[in-house]
Amino acid sequence: MAEKQIYRLQGLSCTNCAAKFEKNVRDLDTVEDVELNFAAAKLTVHGHPSLEQLEKAGAFDHIQVYPEKQPQKTIPFYRKKDNQLTAVSLLFVVIGYVFLFQFGDHHGLTLASFASAIVIGGFDLMKTGVQNLFRFRFDMKTLMTIAVIGAVLIGEWAEAAVVVFLFALSEALENASMAKARDSIHSLMEVAPNRATIKKDNQFVEMDVDEVNIGDIMVVKPGEKMAMDGEVVDGHSSVNEAAITGESQAVEKTEGQEVFAGSLNEDGALMVRVTKTSDDSTIARIIHLVEEAQTQKAPAQQLIDRFAKYYTPAILIIALVVIFVPPVLFQASWQEWIYNGLAVLVVGCPCALVISTPVAIVTAIGNAARNGVLIKGGAI
Secondary structure, eight states: OOOEEEEEEESOOOHHHHHHHHHHHHTSTTEEEEEEETTTTEEEEEEOOOHHHHHHHTGGGTOEEEETTSOOOOOOGGGSHHHHHHHHHHHHHHHHHHHHHHHOTTSHHHHHHHHHHHHHHHHHHHHHHHHHHHTTOOSHHHHHHHHHHHHHHTTOHHHHHHHHHHHHHHHHHHHHHHHHHHHHHHGGGGSSOSEEEEEETTEEEEEEGGGOOTTOEEEEOTTOBOOSOEEEEEEOEEEEOHHHHOOOSOEEEOTTOEEOTTOEEOSSOEEEEEOSOGGGSHHHHHHHHHHHHHTSOOHHHHHHHHHHHHHHHHHHHHHHHHHHHHHHHHOOOHHHHHHHHHHHHHHTOOHHHHHHHHHHHHHHHHHHHHTTOOOOOSOO
């Protein structure tokens, strides 16, 4: 097996997009195997792909790839480009309705405003939806694209613009929900400091934990957190291990006793011999266990995933039945029933249903871990 590399991902909010991204990475010549943890936004690659290759594999959905140790850029909700485009789309929807009430629904200014809302808010949606349509891939973006194009063809520009805005808004809220859920896990990584004070040749040197070797002597002053797992070789102190063990009361530590990275040294200086690397520390193993727990799907999530696989094509078939049966068999109005069929496509979008269970499980596991409770997984 080739060398294992671990990356963190940003912009990963859709399970379908995650599957497509994983397939794109797997198809790279420099990759032997790949594992993608959607809940933790974590990519494990066996091989030697470049960062540019991975970025290109996720370019279809603007997925950003970072080495695991590299700090990720946190972009505020209001500064994200997609969210800004959604806000501009809403502005044009409002302007369009103002023109509609003043000049009517066929006036040039009205149509131009609604068309601007559709293009600005739905360009990525329509691009992906059309590509999926030609490849016979039916997902929520395909349904929305058909609904928007159909609404425009029958002259319902206002409805098309509103559908685009609502879908863009739902995408923004889903991204925010998943980001908040993942933050509950990433916050565990901040429990232990990234730097440690090491005694070398009777001098105290501060260095990154990745540079500390097993056997080095770490100096921990009162009020500081342990940066590494180790064994006390000198000193006496009370250590708060609540972040690691959940124990609410401080534990007395003397020579020969074990201490954990992330625990708080309360009142006395300690000299600690490092016994584990930063990647093998207790807190690192806890984070690994929590992330692995997120990959175990609860029965409800497994059911929803299976349901969604057949649900989307079923909605498309139902919409076609609604569109064709009344006009063909009962001489009803084509325009009225095309409109009704498009409405079925819009309300039948399963994205909120599919994302609801993973968000709840990821958030619960992460919050529990921060409070000292480890959950093996969502599966029973």
